[in-house]
Amino acid sequence: MSEVAKNPSVAKEEMRADYEKLANVIDLYSGKEGCLIQVLHAAQEIFGYLPFEVQKYVADNMGFSVSYVSSVSSFYSFFSTTPRTKHDVKVCLGTACYVRGGKLLIEKLQEILGIGVGEATADNVFSIHVTRCVGACGLAPVVVVDDDVYKQVKPGDIAGILDQYRGK
């Protein structure tokens, strides 16, 4: 491993602790086979997202090319290359939620927040995402804000749900 890899010149002072955490994760997995995805999960947990510098660090310290790492990370919808907003609003569009009106919830969200799916509000507080079935089909349609699941949501409930997170 080259020295460059060990000490990413890009790592700003305040990020050093995060990179150390990541280095520990990589160490932890070093004896196991095929752990790139698990390491990327951990990296996203640490940094909130997977910018080029982080993927580069993973690549150098796990012996991959960065192009390979991004080819894996960009394959999976869980990995993001843009910073997270304060609150992720996810609307489930699994079959049950779709049949029970999930599409209307998205339309309502877009209308209230004035952004499209995959976009963030200008103040970086909310972003709208469509998720695949979250396995809460019995409660369809569901909206998930951060880790909170809202069940049997109607378009009229959206504004109230969002209000709970404003200023939080």
Add this chain to the structure above:
Amino acid sequence: MRIKNVNDLKLIADQYNAELKKYEHTIYVCGGGGCISSKCQDTKNFVDSYIKEQGLSDKVNVIFTGCMGTCAMGPVVLVEPERIYYVHVTPERAKDIIDRQIIGGEVIEEYTFFDANLNKHIPCIDDIPFFAEQVQIVLNKCGKIPFDSIEAYIAKGGFTAVAKAFGMTQQQIIDEVTASGLRGRGGAGFPTGIKWSAGMKAQGDRKCIVCNADEGDPGAFMDRSAIEGDPFCLIEGMMIGGFAIGANNGYVYCRAEYPVAVERFNKALDIAREWGMLGENILGSGFNFDIELRIGAGAFVCGEETALMNSIQGERGEPRQKPPFPFESGLFGCPTIINNVETYYNIAEIINRGADWFAQYGVGKSKGTKVFALAGDVINTGIVEVPMGMSLRKLIFEIGGGITDGMKFKAAQMGGPSGGCITEKNLDTSVDYESLTALGAIMGSGGLIVMGENTCMVDTARFFMQFIQDESCGKCTPCRIGTKRMLEILERITQGKGTLEDLDTLEELSYTIKDTAMCGLGQTAPNPVLSTLANFRDEYEAHIVGKTCPAHICSALAKYYIDPEKCKGCTLCARNCPVQCISGKVKEPHVIDQNKCIKCGACMTNCKFGAVIKK
């Protein structure tokens, strides 16, 4: 403690059961996925502290369990020994239940399960048709024990099957599984015994056994419930499989969308290791076995077994060409056996009770039970386990309680994006692999979406094709581009821009994709289209020729009208119309100019009097 042999298991079971007997009452609080979303943790916390507060800790046992099944009614609570089943148990209701039933001995009927068909509350769980008609093999412990207690699992007979298996030869185990008629529960229904036999015979210094817990079919949450409610049973099933084929490494690939399942299973792994039920020389058998949990990252295609292996290996989840099959060259190039979660949950019971016992359930070549996730326009949404061979009608209308909002039944969608629709005329079909396949649907993994009359089948086909397009890995041409073209055609049709020739093109593309796509996902991708075309061609034609959507779902084809009776002339709709096509005087009914209307629906959203109607 560390469990060293079978006697230790018995000891633990006896101790635990004796402990349970000390209590006068047991309150089971459901900690399944649906109830968690309904904040059951609050209920559980309240019950714990209130029991303590009332000085009842010696008399009342509180148990946090996995999913009990009625996911839309959470949080649910079962009180034993009376077996009263309470629904929507908020902390306030919980207080009432403790005050009035536990202390007062009274059943609070209005908090109990309400059966919509019988139009009455049914307090005792054993009388509720939703439960009474089920046969639970896979879920026999789920919802009945604390999910994080290995002692409770052992007390219910856990790990006796693996103990028994260690006394059998590999061939005997495989013979038993083969004789049981168990088939893969992931959807394709391949006989498990035959698969294991190939795994046992495969040559390799190292073999792997893998559990596919990437339950990606939208509308399916059976595996999630099983893992969250009874994680040790998966460990036991995989261990027996590992022993039978000669694999010491187990991998569970769980989708990242299931953080609770991941957390609970990881904890179960730790506990099992701590107690010596994973690791070296398990139960003194000389057999070493451990399991690693690998988490997916949001790619439906990873439910396909070869893509899943690539993903476990940390690669792009692109499928591999078969042959070679996983049992020849699988994970890390080793002979590998992959089974679905539910398949493994059947193993312990088959070993314990024998193939004949298992095979008494089911019909024809489909033995045992099947777990279904009931969802959509059905009253009792949730998880049910029924013997194969039950009719769909019984499943939907008796167990499921029928269609919501008094709607007419339109179709049942089975098998997710790989499956198809079953219509009214086939509702009496027996739920088994062969019968469903004959109808152009598939058993699938168990997602059963019930659709009422307000569902547009063309839009449903478009929905599935959109799903497939989003989730196609992009490796092979027919799936990468073919499904895109199909989606574009379906979008045109739902916008009223389709032609009848489009239907031929859809069929042509469907057959080529089925015939040439690399993996199972691609090969089955056209099924929802073919199935809806076969059963609902008239709906397609209505969109194309009549330019109408009979279910009023496709917004481009919808027409908005203002009901003059309801319109108060508040002008809100006119002011919000982006194309100024609504006219009318203040305090007089307004009218929409159909020629100018762009069908955005803004008038309908803004109307405070429900005067705007979509037809």
Add this chain to the structure above:
Amino acid sequence: MSKVNITINGKPYEAEAGKTILEVARENNIYIPTLCYLEGVNQYGGCRLCMVEVETNGRPMRNLQAACMIKISDGMSIKTNTERVRKARKVNLELLLSCHPKDCLNCNRSLDCELQTLARRMNITERRFEGESKDIPLDISAVMTRDMSKCVNCRRCVAMCNNIQKIGVLNAQKRGFKTIIQPSFGKHIADTDCTNCGQCISVCPVGALRETDAIAPVIAAIEDPKKYVIAQIAPAVRVGIGEPFGMPSGTVATGKMVAALRQLNFDEVFDVNFGADLTIMEEGTEFLQRAKAALTGGEAVLPMMTSCSPGWIKFIEHRYPELLPNLSSCKSPHMMQGAVTKTYYAEKLGKDPKDIYLVSIMPCTAKKFEIIRPEMNENGVRDVDAVLTTRELANMIKQAGIDFVNLPDEDFDPVMGLSTGAADIFGVTGGVMEAALRTVYELVTGREIPSDNLHVHPLGDSDQIKVASLTFENVLPEYKFLEGFTARVAVTSGFDGAAQVMEMVKAGENFQFIEVMGCPGGCIVGGGQPRGVRSEKWAARKAGIYSIDEGKKLRKSHENPDIIKLYKEFLGEPCGHKSHELLHTHYTARGKYNELIGKK
């Protein structure tokens, strides 16, 4: 190998077990269309054009099978030509075409495009499927032009870049319909650690990857009356240039090529072989100087590594900057020759070097980057002004309507047209080392190298890494420091081999001299050569190159009379002051992400 019996289209065949359906079909001249498959490079099963019907043990397999992936088994029955098969292949091809631009007429691969050929072969006469296609801006570097809107996702380039070259710059990013083959985060290829080897280009079936065109500036220079335009041709070009004109692989077409260049109105045509002989003089001398220092207690960095391959240079600058001192300071042959042309020969011509426009014809794409390196110029005059690949030259010849096959042979122009056999073998892996050893050994001992027909085995073999030892005995007095010394040399080609050898060097493996060429097999299968199956092309072209060497009277660089004359008239002595000024260079530590550029 055990044999199995199969039937194809009802006819029985016996074939080796373990082969794929496609391999057996091709051996027996049964056509199965393919697009993503490329022998020796890519077996991916993605395009689904090679679909066939298969029956095993008397049971038909439910779906059509990809012939490139499925191995034959005893009793297998295969149908390659049923209506079901033809229809499925055609629909899949139509789907590929539905998101491919409709501008064949403007594409540089027209008439040389595998997709176009398939479309004709499958009788595509209309566009039945329309829909979203990819609209992706071009990525143009000095070396290559990437047009991802034309990409068919065959992944050949990915296999080449990752599995064979193990550079890993190009990979599939995103998934599904949005899948795009590109560097990480969509970076421009010029901003990555791409070595410019061009092997991706040489396997691309369509116009998605191509060298950045230098034809237009070259023609402009030819048309400019003020410019004196000289062509100089690399060793490997002469055994590749015949192929686009239907001549068999490996045909030596030196004379026709020279004649064609004259017809294209180049003022003079020189042979880069001359520069190769010059390189041996310089590099051999540099090696002896380093060896002397090392063996007599002085300071010198060994092993010395060759520096002829610009792809290799960029590789080491990115990956092993710490080993840059091991690189020979010699410029590559065409750059040396360029420097001499713009000085020595300009003087002879009585021309201002600024008016000379020097065009290198190369089997190589990386040379397009080499010529724009800031260090490659003398007093503001570029050593070389343009690089055309073998493919580009063929295109120019075709455009000019020259009947290449029937051209009478012509000779190179004098002054820098004469070369020895040692220079010819520069085009093949092991050739530079062999040429250097022929000269070094003779300089040191006064005797010809004691090997079979001057070939040093196993350096010319197709193995990835080749090692040989050579002991110097009975040396001439001035080389007595070498008496009894055994030099260990290593030869490798391709970056996978290069990385392995560099790791050996870092681990302290005892080598004195290492030859590295960037492309696996050497320049004859360089990124600028005509496309085709690598293994076949390599063998045939190598045979062509060796036949030229063996057919020459002069086979050792130091015997080249024009080289001797050049030193006498102009340069003085090898590695002398003037040489250092003109023929030697320095390198840039780049680091994997170019982070070292500009840092001390």
